Amino acid sequence: MELISQLKPVPSNLITAFQYLFISLAVAPFLPRNNDKRPPFQYFLTTSLFFLCAIANNLAFKYGISVPVHIVMRSASTPLTVIIGSQFFGRRYSIYQIAGAIILSAGITITTLSEEKPDSGHSVTLAGLLLVLASTLLGVVTSFWNNKIMLTQKLNWVQTLFYTHFYGLPSLLLISNGIFAELQLYGRSPDFWRFAVLNTGTQLVCVTGVNMLAQKTDPLTLGVVLLLRRFASFVISLVFFNHNLGSLGYLGMLTASVGALIYQLDDRLSKMK
Numbered sequence: 001m002e003l004i005s006q007l008k009p010v011p012s013n014l015i016t017a018f019q020y021l022f023i024s025l026a027v028a029p030f031l032p033r034n035n036d037k038r039p040p041f042q043y044f045l046t047t048s049l050f051f052l053c054a055i056a057n058n059l060a061f062k063y064g065i066s067v068p069v070h071i072v073m074r075s076a077s078t079p080l081t082v083i084i085g086s087q088f089f090g091r092r093y094s095i096y097q098i099a100g101a102i103i104l105s106a107g108i109t110i111t112t113l114s115e116e117k118p119d120s121g122h123s124v125t126l127a128g129l130l131l132v133l134a135s136t137l138l139g140v141v142t143s144f145w146n147n148k149i150m151l152t153q154k155l156n157w158v159q160t161l162f163y164t165h166f167y168g169l170p171s172l173l174l175i176s177n178g179i180f181a182e183l184q185l186y187g188r189s190p191d192f193w194r195f196a197v198l199n200t201g202t203q204l205v206c207v208t209g210v211n212m213l214a215q216k217t218d219p220l221t222l223g224v225v226l227l228l229r230r231f232a233s234f235v236i237s238l239v240f241f242n243h244n245l246g247s248l249g250y251l252g253m254l255t256a257s258v259g260a261l262i263y264q265l266d267d268r269l270s271k272m273k
Helices: 012-030 043-063 067-074 077-088 095-115 126-153 157-166 169-186 190-214 219-240 247-272
Strands: none
Touching: 012 043, 012 157, 012 169, 012 190, 043 126, 043 157, 043 169, 067 095, 067 126, 067 219, 077 095, 077 126, 077 219, 095 219, 095 247, 126 157, 126 190, 126 219, 157 190, 190 219, 219 247
């Protein structure tokens, strides 16, 4: 996504449409053939939330949000998961889970901010920050609602992955003008299509893993794993784009590692009881 975010203007609508179409076509052949159950009505809420989350997430890059700032804002997902889960979904978390999630988020924030430079060419806007925050909040709510639907309706991860993308395709009509405008601008650009295929391919791998994990774990653990995935993406970005990481950055990496270890203590202690 960092390569795409460097294009001006950022083709966020076209990327969103490409992701939805490609993932729907890629997953459709793997749907269970012996299951005639149609997606429940409640699942359209998940589709709507997922679509809004994807739009806000990709649109933020049009408003001066760099990849490092994006990662910092998305790091708020685990504290938000603790708050929303405990206040609205009746979840209870141990002190190890809460402390580990917060320390992990803090470590990733420190590492990311240590690399972000004031003269990086990104002029961060309030609209961009609000879009990322909205995307983060919608993602947390979607995770809890999705977890509820999967448990009550006995849907497997393949169905979940397909429904959230295929039944979201009509929603692309809401951004059709932007899609066609960006298609005219970048349709004949080989560089754009290379970036788009790479981005969508990695997105397919990521969302497949997310849906598989969502079926087996709770939203907070899922959020921690996603945070670690973003952290790994950032480290790869550091290496691939030859960014320098100072002492503060290494301190942040150490803090994030400690947070992950503390979070794991809850699972280890539970097995010992």
